[in-house]
């Protein structure tokens with residue numbers, strides 16, 4: 156799963172937290188996202204590019220026992236100026252970082268699959 160978050164008052168938006176809360180219950184039926192590979196990205200209009208929201212999101216995913224890609228961290232400050240329409244323009248220094256996050260997620264998925272096949 157790839158979670159993209161904006162930043163609302165220094166945290167993830169309430170709607171995203173609410174969705175994660177719903178995914179975490181009932182505990183008796185097992186955590187839906189337990190040990191699932193997840194990557195986080197974010198963008199915001201401010202100068203910190205959603206990093207506070209992402210830290211907030213990481214804490215919640217940690218509590219849900221999710222396997223989160225650690226590095227690199229993709230933030231997009233001043234997103235309303237950094238984007239060309241809905242896209243990062245060619246040559247944007249943010250593009251290789253975004254690519255590395257997605258590659259990190261694919262790598263985590265493959266390592267989890269390999270570990271699961273060893274235990275079968």
Ligand SMILES: Cc1cc2nc3c(=O)[nH]c(=O)nc-3n(C[C@H](O)[C@H](O)[C@H](O)COP(=O)(O)O)c2cc1C
Pocket residue numbers: 161162163164165166198199200201202203204205
């Ligand atoms: C309630 C609210 C709080 C916000 N707080 C922040 C903030 O803490 N930092 C920031 O960089 N941008 C903040 N913004 C601006 C968001 O980065 C910007 O609106 C972003 O595009 C949110 O996307 P959305 O409104 O489509 O969900 C806030 C926006 C809203 C509506």
